Amino acid sequence: MxxxxxxxxxxxxxxxxxxxxxxxxxxxxxxFPFEENSLIAMLKVVEPAEALSTKRDLKSLGKLAVHFPTLIKEDELDLLQEQWRDLLYARDTLKGISQSATVFWNDLLSVKDGNNKEKFNLLATFMCNLLALSHSSACIERIFSQINQVKTKQSNRLDTNTVANRLLAKQAITRQEVTYQKWEPSISLIKDAKLGHCHMRYKEREESRKKSNTATLYHSEVNDVDDEELEEDPMPVSFFLQ
The missing domain is CATH 1.20.5 (Single alpha-helices involved in coiled-coils or other helix-helix interfaces)
Known part of the structure; x- marks a missing residue:
């Protein structure tokens, strides 16, 4: 019962x-667009089994590449298509490579032709960059969380540049794998910070990145200070408290 x-x-x-x-x-x-010719459907070519299949749906890789102008230049599309076609012809010689997507495309970078030149460098780089794309906004949300820790109710008048500089300083310290209590800035770093050179270098790199269409696998962290600058001539944190 x-x-x-x-x-x-x-x-x-x-x-x-x-x-x-x-x-x-x-x-x-x-x-999300799940149609047969949609962007999501075309992304299945990152799977080695699909890329090496004689029945693969995507005949022209340019249809996919045009959606990612920051990953590949327009004048490289023809070479990309040529390597995409040659990949099918070389499928028998690539059977020994792991069928894991990340391992396959990374190993493909080292494949060379008869002239000892990289045979699929552009194709492999493009695929590696596709695999490195963020599939969520978690990395952006982490930045917002850091901003909320910097710009609190007690410090809500901080302007954008001040908040950005504090985030950059936090990233530089975190990169050294130490806490801010133990981190000792160098004399040259302090001088650069006073003159604004650190932020100037950051802005120059940002402008250069916007002008170029070259791809990079790492966009999540901004490295604003050279490791050598952080290691030489240490200055105690108490300097800033004087």
Whole structure:
């Protein structure tokens, strides 16, 4: 007699779970393009099995590459397509490479032709960059969390440049794998900070990055200070408290 109510609750729970999954799929279908020729569908070429298949759907890799202008230049599209085509011809010689996507495309960088030149350098680099793309906004949300720690209710008048400089300083210290209590800035670093050279170098790199279309695998951290500058002529933190 007591098991009947529990059975009814279990059935209700299973039904609610099923309805939740159905609604989840419907909402995802509304928000993401899952059509046959959509961007998401084309991204399956990063899988080695798909890329090496004679029945692969994406004949022209340029259709995918045009969606990522920061990863590849327009004048490199022809060479990219040429290497994409040659990959199919070389499929028998690549069977020994791991079929893990990250390992496959990384190892493909070292494959050379008869002239001892990298045969698939542009293609492999493009695929590695696709694999390195952030699949969520978690890295951005972490930055916002750091901003909230810097710009609090007590310091809500800080301007953007001050907040940015504090974040850069935090990243520089974190990169040394020490806490701010133990970190000792060098004399040259203090001089650069007073003259604004650190921020100037950061702005110059940002401008250079915007002008060029070359890709990089690491965008999440800004390295504003050279390691050598942090290590030479240490100055105690108490200097700043005087």
């Amino acid at each position: 007591e098991s009947e109510p529990l059975q009814e609750k279990e059935e209700l729970f299973r039904y609610d779970c099923k309805q939740f999954l159905i609604e989840l799929c419907m909402q995802m279908k509304k928000r």
